[in-house]
Amino acid sequence: MRKHTITALWEEIPDDADDLAVVGGGFRVYLCLCGKQLGDRTAAELHAMETDQCTTCLGSGTEQVVPDYAQPCTSCAGSGRRRAQLQWQLAYAEAETVITVDVVRALIALLPGPFRLSQVADAVRDALGLPVGRLPVGPRVRDVLRSLEAAGELVLVSAPDELLRGTTVVLYRDPYWEHARD
Numbered sequence: 188m189r190k191h192t193i194t195a196l197w198e199e200i201p202d203d204a205d206d207l208a209v210v211g212g213g214f215r216v217y218l219c220l221c222g223k224q225l226g227d228r229t230a231a232e233l234h235a236m237e238t239d240q241c242t243t244c245l246g247s248g249t250e251q252v253v254p255d256y257a258q259p260c261t262s263c264a265g266s267g268r269r270r271a272q273l274q275w276q277l278a279y280a281e282a283e284t285v286i287t288v289d290v291v292r293a294l295i296a297l298l299p300g301p302f303r304l305s306q307v308a309d310a311v312r313d314a315l316g317l318p319v320g321r322l323p324v325g326p327r328v329r330d331v332l333r334s335l336e337a338a339g340e341l342v343l344v345s346a347p348d349e350l351l352r353g354t355t356v357v358l359y360r361d362p363y364w365e366h367a368r369d
Contacts, residue, residue, distance in 0.1 A: 190220045191238035192267065193231050193245035217245070241272040256351045261326070275323065282327040286311055291331040292340075301344050301365040304329055332364055342367050 217225035232242040240246030244260035248267040259265035263272040347357035
């Protein structure tokens with residue numbers, strides 16, 4: 188049995204790069220342990236899919252967010268396998284139907300001051316009676332809160348936990364939001 192894990196070799200990305208698309212386009216070449224050389228991200232994802240590897244981490248179990256910063260893959264729970272990735276995507280799709288914007292909006296209306304992502308996720312889980320681990324509640328709630336922030340209903344009030352590439356790529360572990368003032 189051949190081993191298939193695809194690694195990416197990074198090109199140098201300028202420090203003034205302020206567009207995440209530059210990071211995605213910053214690869215030089217993708218190489219698979221089976222010996223296949225892949226020219227771009229699309230070819231690497233296709234090869235990963237054909238060999239039953241996660242198309243996000245390309246079978247490594249680790250996501251390279253930017254050069255010199257990696258984290259366990261959130262799409263396959265660090266397994267590197269396509270099946271785990273598909274299960275997560277199905278669970279997230281189910282979470283989208285259960286955890287609606289209106290549900291989150293109603294729960295955060297009850298919170299007077301700044302609130303954390305984890306507080307809202309716990310409140311959603313309790314309100315809907317969801318057991319821990321059943322659905323990806325945290326990621327879905329995060330996406331809803333970010334959409335409410337983009338719509339001007341919320342304001343992000345916490346500082347980033349880490350600056351990965353200056354102020355252009357930052358990491359928040361458990362951010363705080365508050366209601367926007369009228």
